[in-house]
Amino acid sequence: MQLEKERHALLVFPHPDDEAFTCGGTVRLLANHGVPVTYACLTLGEMGRNLGNPPFATRESLPEIRRIELQAASKAMGISDLRMLGFRDKTIEFEDDEKMVQLVLDLIAELNPSLIFTFLPGFSVHPDHEATARAVVEAVRRLPKEKRPKVWACGFANDTVERNGEPHIELDVSSVKLDKVAALRAHLSQTAWMMSDSAKRVEDGQPMSDSWLNVERFYVIEFPDDNDHSLDSATI
Amino acid sequence: MQEIKVDQLQDLLNSFAHKDVYIHVETTNGSYASHYDEKFFNAGAFIRNVRLKYELGKVVGDAPHRVGLKLEHGWVYVQGLTHFLLDDQNRLLMAGLDYTGKLAVALEISETPFTY
DSSP states (O other), X not given: OOOOOOSOEEEEESSTTHHHHHHHHHHHHHHHTTOOEEEEEEEOOTTOOBOBTTBSOOTTTHHHHHHHHHHHHHHHHTOSXXXXXXXXXXXXXXXXXXXXXXXXXXXXXXXXXXXXXXXXXXXXXXXXXXXXXXXXXXXXXXXXXXXXOEEEEEOOSTTHHHHHOSOSEEEEOGGGHHHHHHHHHHSHHHHHHHHHHHHHHHHTTOOOOOHHHHEEEEEEOBOOSSOOOOTTOOBO | OEEOOHHHHHHHHHHHTTSOEEEEEEEOOOTTHHHHOTTOOOOOEEEEEEEEOEXXXXXXXXXXXXXXXXXXXXXXXXXXXXXXXXXXXXXEEEEEEOTTSBEEEEEEEESSOOOO
């Protein structure tokens, strides 16, 4: 599948590195086509567990490390507008739900995106992922049909394909794989274990051909045409 | 952070006793524990910037260590602590890091509030 020319792409994810794992290659492709990209990153992953042993960080110093990593990763993906929104890791689902919906509506009103990336509600495992995805889908649902941006969602719960079928969109991002690897590498506090494992595979003569590095898959969120505010109106 | 030295940590715990302090307590298996092992019962707790005063703070045990704070009307205790640091903002940070370097538990004490 080929990407369309988008007006503006908006990413809404809760943690630094969510974007690189889910849509890092797609975002780089969009940026290469001149599409402005805004990333609204809700937290700084303050509660990340990997501090090392011996430790390289403390619970209190980790956020600043991840802020710098996020800035470097955003550069690698061509994200032109990075916004760190200051929520605390693992608390998104306890925030006022309406406040989170309004936050997304405000971003949409300001940026007028034609495409939004987020997680797939119900199939994104982490409570922050679920709360973020719920807010995005509800915000877009409230818009009149003709004003709705597309929402491409990433799900990775164990039963995602079983329950939803294969993702609707499959993009070959192999041409920007090195940029995606650079973004993942920038999130070093989160990915060091994985990158060292990949480097070892290359040294062992195995190519870094993991399909998830070369292909990104998304479900397209579908909304009802009538925008009638019925309870079950947003489905995939 | 360095591995806990009981004498040094005990001195630091003593230095915060009888003062109004803010605490951070956290215990976690990570949000993905039940994703990787669907039989895993994932539980944890998080407290940040609750203010209290303790009359006695004590570190005991061989590593990993236990730390207990005796309050006027109750207790705070944490087990599984391995590392400690008095940071540049004079906050006593204690963490329990598992064998792979992942934080399993934390107890932190400060006279000023922690960030958000």
